[in-house]
Each structure stands twice: as structure tokens, then as C-alpha cells.
Amino acid sequence: MAKKFFFYTEEMTVGYDGRPLIRDIRIELERGEILTLIGPNGAGKSTILKSITRQLKLLGGCVYLDGQQMQQMTGREIARRLAVVLTERIRPELMTCEDVVATGRYPYTGNLGLLGAEDRAKVRAALQTVHAAGLSQRDFNAVSDGQRQRILLARAICQEPELIVLDEPTSFLDVRHKLEFLEILKHMVRERHVAVIMSLHELDLAQKISDQLLCVKGEYIERHGTPEEIFTSDYICGLYDMEAGSYNAAFGCVELPPTKGAPEVFVIAGGGSGIPVYRRLQREGIPFATGVLQENDIDCLAACDLAAEVVKERAFEPVGEEAYALALSKMRQCRRVLCPLQTFGAMNRRNEELRQEARKAGILVSDSEL
């Protein structure tokens, strides 16, 4: 191997009770990078993380941290380099948040575990890093989920690790706390040059925070790559075996399935004017067709996942005769026509004609009449 990574695995095989679950996992990670594991529930994301942190025995292969084989390192050596934030809920008795954070100093204290002045300063610094200084004297069991995760991150930080492993750190948090947590994590990765391996359920966040992604499914790692390589609609749908709905790569979000059947409503749209109407029709379970949309139109990107039928034109081309004719015939099969589109220019002049045709036929309705 030409280049040695800070953290890497060689043909790591993981599983429970000697039964392999996932084979030949290869991870290569530098300091200052975030690797995220995504994949369906029960695929073995936690199993991989637990094997890396030595909570589970490896069933094969090796894990290297900074050139050293982890199986040969002592517990204390690993504790000084690797910290964890786990999913299991802990309910320590009569411990303040500061006490919980202070447990991170364990690998550095003496035989009785008494904290020195330096340890105390580091505990306080860690609390400040996660913006939780004000919580220091609160009972750990009395703080909110979001605060608790931050305290546990502070605990990991004050362990002064080079690698942090987090198992679904943002589950159970609301949007604000999810963002806050990941922002602190990202900041720390940049500032302290820490490597991060974590599992996430939130695809949108995984896409935005990760430098690398590992897709866990089946007996092998299904794919390994950058967010750009992983987050394509087809791949994500396949990874999660999505039968209902779809993943929209352009928006980075998931969509409910479109209402199938012969279109009842035709929507003349473009430039984003159609999306709210599409969503409403989808909510109400009315199958619809829409057009004419250039392939690079934002409405087109959404309509592909939401509409029963879409009449398209090539990107950057004015609406042509062929598309117009198709749209007109589709429109005539619908009982009602909506036209949220208000702006017409050189590229969509024919859509204005569509509207006139609809009006002539008396099927053009306003939004409220639907």
C-alpha cells in the first residue's frame, strides 16, 4: 500500500457470536475527515462501529490506528486516542453534567481517579466547546435529549481523542438540536483535526456533513464514496429498497409516491410555480399531468417524482411543436386545468398558448375552485 492512512481497516469482518454479518470492510480515513455509515435498519452499522471500538471481537482482518494494529494496543492507549458517543441511554445516579464530562479524563488520572487542576480546566473547556457551560451543575438525568447528547460529546472531547466514533448521535433530537450537534462536531473536526466515524439515519444531513460515506447493506459494503457519488436517486432508492416513494437527489429529500392513474388535472407550470400545486394534489390523492417543462426546470425535477405524467422539453430549448402537441392532447383528456405559471417568456411562449386553449375549452380553473 503506497499511502498509509491515519485510520484504516484491512478485510475487516464483523458479526456476533462468531457468525459473520459483513465481510471485507475497507475503511480509509485521514484526520480531519468525517466518515458516515448509512444503510437500512439492522444492516449492521452499529456492529461495524462496535467492532472498531473493540466492544465486539473482530471476526477477521485488522484495524489500524495511526499505523498501529488496534488489537495489540492496551485499553489505556486506545482510550487516549479513541472516544465514543453511544446510542444506549445512560441514567447515572446523582451525577451532574460536569461529573459525566469528567469521566472522559479517566485515561489520564491516577489510580484513584482524582482530578487535577489541569483535568478540571479541560472539563470546563469541553463544556464550553459544546456550549453547555451553564449546564455544568445540573443533574444529568434532568437535562433534555439535545443537551444530553452535547454533554456526551463534551465527555468524548475531554478524552482528547484523535478519532471519535458516534452511533446515531442525532436520533431523537429535533431539527434545531440535530443541526447544532453536527455543527459543533464539524467545527471540532476542523479545529482539532479529529477523525470521525459515525452512523446517521438522516440522509440529508449525512450528505452535507460527510467527507466519505459507507453504504452498509447485505453481506458486503455496498458502496463507498463521496457524497456526490452516493447520493443519486437510483442508488439511494436501491440501498433502502424503497418501494413506496422515492429519493430526490436534486433536493436531497425523500418524496411520497405519486398518485397513479389517469390524470384528472393538468398543471401548466414552470420555474418553481408548480411545486406547491403538485404537493397539494399529491396530498389530496388526485392524479395529475404537468407540462411543458424543460428538463432543467426545478418544477420538472419535482414533477418526475410527484406527477403521473410529465410533458418535457429538452433543457435550455424553447417549448417546441412536438411537446406542445403532446401537452395539448393530454390537457384535453383532463377535466380541469390549473395554471400557477404567471410569467411567460421566449422559452415558454407555447405554455401561454396552452393556457388560452384551456380557457377556450372552459376547463381552466383557479386554485380555489379545485
Added chain:
Amino acid sequence: MAQQVPAQQEPQTQQKPGQFPEKDGSRRRTLRYGVSFVILSALLAVLFVWNVNSGSVDLTVREIFEILTGRGGDETSVNIIWQIRLPRILAAVILGGALSVSGFLLQTFFHNPIAGPFVLGISSGAKLVVALSMIFLLGRGITASSTVMVLAAFFGSMISMGFVLAVSRKVRQMSMLVICGVMISYICSAVTDFVVTFADDSNIVNLHNWSLGSFSGTTWNNVAVMAAIVFLAVLLTFLLSKPIGAYQLGEDYARNLGVNVRVFRVCLILLSSILSACVTAFAGPVSFVGIAVPHLVKNIWKTSKPILVVPACFLGGAVFCLFCDLIARTVFAPTELSISSVTAIFGAPVVIFIMIRRRKAA
């Protein structure tokens, strides 16, 4: 504990999330720890004197002082104090402390506040093996020595412990584990009663008292053996404070912090078994001390830091048992109550309280 208070311009009632609270309470906490130790030590001293002083033979405080310092008193009084009351008091102190430390270890091990040597059936297992070996030895005309008793009790505790551990692998629910422990306890007690009832040797009459739990009949030889064992075990426990503290966050965090969890768990089991075996060998089963005292201690000290809780548990257990033994001896004098009945009266409500509070929290 030195603490730098962060500079803040003006006193605030509303605390800002990003800033450390103006008073971090560390001084108040240190004070609380100190005061709690002083008060409990004072209580221990008071109960010590009270215990020496109470009984069928009335003595003045002055007489007692003279007897204790070896400067006077008639022979009967000297004998009563030195051969009966003092060893008994010391047994209550040492064994009470041992029991509550043993309970604290089991609670740490099972991550549950209602674990203890009595409810998990460990005391009863020890009791059964001690009774069997005493009957066996007495039948051959041998008087069992303190060491043999402790070994037998340790063997019995380990058998019960083995059962409990096997069950705990199968059931994750703590209440189920406790129910299994109570059942084991009943089975062992029933078998013990059975063999004690049908053993006709006159020496075994004492066994009956012992099997109900009592500090009476302790000799100086007993005191020496129990003191040595308990001192060593509690010292080792104290030295384990650091991993115990890490273990309180759960096994996985402890492992990540570098604790060798397997070795550590074995240490917890061995230490708690030795401590509760020692108690059972000398005083029979003593109920609820192992649960009630650690709980009370944690709430008096308002901390679960093992470095404080271990010595505090020992002190608390000593006070609790001394108090209960005083009641057992004096309330219905000359009839003596079994120590277990008295500790149950004070200890069981604490257990009920913990269970109700946990239900609320969950």
C-alpha cells in the same frame, strides 16, 4: 478542591446557557461531604456508648469508662463488657459496614439500586452451606472454626451468585432477577430449616438462633477474623473506586475508557461475595442493609462517586446495624429479636420507596 470562579460582571438570577454558573457549588458540596462524615461518626460514637451501656446489668457511664480503660470494676461487669458486649458491638460495626459495601458492589454490577446480597439469595446460599457444614462437622465432634465458617459461606454465596448470574444472562429485566433471587432465597432457607430442625445435637440449638440472624455470641477470635477479611475487602473495593466510577456510565463506556471489563466484573463479584459471606458466617442472614444503606448514603452525601460512597457506606452500615442491634437487644428485653427482623422494619420501606420513585422516573 480548588475552583476558579469565572469572572462575571454582575450577579444574575437568570443563568445563561453558555456561561458557567456563578456559584458552581463545589465549596458547598465539600462542606456537605465533611459534615456528613462528622455527623455519622458522631452517631457511631454515641451508639457505641449506648450499646455498651444497655443490657440486663446496669452500669454507670463512669463505671464503663473505668472498665474500658482497665482501671476497675468488679469481675462480672468486666466480663460482661469485655467478653459479651464489646465483641458484639464490634461485630455489628464491621459486619454492618461489610454488608452495605457488598450491596453497593452488587448494585454497581447489576446497574440497579435494588440489588443486594439478601434479595438476590446470596446470603441464603451462604447460610445453607454454613448450616450443612456445621452439622457435618459437629456430627463428627469437631467445632467449626471461624475460617471454616467463612469458607463455607463463601462457597455458598458463590453457588447462589452463579445461579443469579445465569438468570441475569437470560432475563434483562431487573424485577425478574430479584424475583428469582427471592425464590433461591426461599429454597435455601427451607432446606436450612429442614436440616436444622432434624439435627438433634444440642449444639445445634445455637444454629437456630444463628439461622435467623444475630450478632450475639461473637467471640474475640471471631472479631479478629472478620476484621481482617472485611478490612482487606473494603480496602480493595476502595482502590477500585476509579473503575467503579467509569462502570456507572455503563459497560460500553467503561470499556472505551480502558477498563478491563471482564476482570473488573469478576473482582466485583468476588469482593461482594466475600463480604456478604463473612457476614453470613458470623451473624447469619441480615436483610435489607445492603440496599437501604447505600441508597440512604448516596442521598445524604448527594453523590454517587465511589471514592466517597465506599467509605460512607461502611460508616453508614456500621451505624445502621449498631442501631438495629440496640433495638433487637433492648426493646423486648430480656427476649431478643433477630437482627434481620429489625433491619427489615427499617430497610424494607426504603426499598419500596426506591421502587416507587424509579417507576415515576421511568
